[in-house]
Amino acid sequence: MERKRRHLAFVCMMTIFLDCRLSAAVHVDPCMEYEEIPADIRRSPNQTERRYDESICDVLVREKWYRFVGEAGGDLTNTSVDVYQCSNSYPLWMVGDIPDVDEGIVYRNVCLTSIFAKCHRTFRIQVKNCCSYRVYRLQSPGLCPSAYCLSPSNVTSEDCMDPTTAPTPTPTVETSSDSAVTTVTVPARVDPCVNYEEIPADIRRSPNQTERRYDESMCDVLVREKWYRFVGEAGGDLTNTSVDVYQCSNLYPLWMVGDIPDVDEGIVYRNVCLTSIFAKCHRTLRIQVKNCCSYRVYRLQSPGLCPSAYCLSPSNVTSKDCTDPATTPTLTTTTESPTQRTTTTTTLSPTLTPTVATSRTPAVTTVTVPEVIMHDMESLSDTLRFAVVLGAVMISLVVVIGSIVLIRYHYCSKSRKYQVQK
Structure with missing residues (x-):
């Protein structure tokens, strides 16, 4: 009995651990990071299609953020539909209203219509209102032909601002009159033309x-x-x-x-x-x-x-009146004032926008720009993601093996009791 209790405690602990979610250090707004899906007019509920080879199918959709753009409309249809509507046999429609902007990311159910019911089965998606448009974290329906139905937006975008029109951050400038030091800090950016x-x-x-x-x-x-x-x-x-x-x-x-x-x-x-x-x-x-x-x-x-x-x-673009990043020139400027003479030498390389510090003594400013500064954060992110997936797989295997052992132990105990009684 004690061994069985320990097995149950282990299984519960592993289940709770698997239910945890990892939160990223940097949050990416889905209103800015999404993929576009063409909103073909055939996705409209008033379009029908019974031929398999002419139907629309979203079986290749991956679980990520999407935005619909096109004549059918930019929002998922949130009223029930019948089979063969939206140009497919198993149309998908959303249950519930579009959220307000201040609600952020919300969950909604999507129904799959079949010949048996208008909501034969459901799965969960995420929705975010980005003011003048909406983004959806979709899932694959898992069969063909099945596709999402679209309708024109009936949401008014008042008293809100699109993420794409948000103001751009400006450099931070700090000036100290005591030491006559001026520091201009601009976020560093690696030019993809020299880093690929x-x-x-x-x-x-x-x-x-x-x-x-x-x-x-x-x-x-x-x-x-x-x-x-x-x-x-x-x-x-x-x-x-x-x-x-x-x-x-x-x-x-x-x-x-x-x-x-x-x-x-x-x-x-x-x-x-x-x-x-x-x-x-x-x-x-x-x-x-x-x-x-x-x-x-x-x-x-x-x-x-x-x-x-x-x-x-082959390229069909003519490169006139432009210079490759590798041939960027060097610029030298000299500034004189009643109190000091400052010489600045800067290599106009797009690799990095540096931090510039000016000091009164010895009245010389030197800007050193490295040829390449590359912190491959994407490689680190991929490694971390792989480690998380591998850890989850290993833990899942442990849980499965533990469950099998527990079931086998329970079955053997019952068998022994039955033999003793017999």
Whole structure:
């Protein structure tokens, strides 16, 4: 009996531990970090579709934050729908109203309509009102054809401000008249044009290359969210025209929506479409792009499935009236005043915006800018995430083994009692 009690205590303790959640040190606002899903008009409840091959399916949706953009509307439908509405056999609709802005992130249930009931089964999602739009942390329905229904927004955005229009933080300036010291602190930023990883641009990434064999297909599922530059014979830029399945040597090719930005635009956002057998833009990923004059860099994301890879094309951008970051000049300025003469030498490198300190004695300011300052926090984050997942798997195995031992012990005890009685 004592051994059984100890086993039960161990199982309960492990269950409580697994129920804990890790909180990140830096909170990322989902209103700023999300992926866009094209709100095709076929997602509207007044659109019906009974043919399987023409239906919409969200089975490839991963559990992350999304925003719907398009003519069908930007919000999930929150009234019940019937089968075949929203252009699929098992439409999904949200139970409950859209939250207010000051409610923050809230939970809502999503119902799956079937031939048996309008809410055959449910699963939980998260919603946040970002003033003029909403973001949703969705889940895959787990079957096809099943997709989320969309409706035009009926929420008024008054007395609130979009996160994208929030004021930009300004540098901190501290001045001390006693010691005649002025300190200007600007947050450091590493320019992706000089801090990136190269991906070989294999010719098989070209849209005119096809591959139907799974084991010979290309796959970018191991790509991490960081800055990359493509170098090779396929080209240095993402293909920005639609492609079909099996092109670019994979089943679900990825292509960019929109043109390559100009150099003076800086870092911009673009959507990347995943082509499937259902649509040429079945779902989208949100990436960042920067034009570095003679080449481009991309902050990519993993497609989350295989075989799926980015398509590449030769660059069609002319680099005129611009300078590569590697050839940035040096600037020397001299400032004279009645009390002191100050000489400042600064290398105009985009790698780092330094902290500048000016002292009266000996009246010389020296700014030292390292060539490369790189703290690979993304690598640390990935390592931590892997360690957490591995720990959770190990603990789950311990719990399962403990439960099996406990059940076996209980069964053996009953067997022995039965034999004694017999």
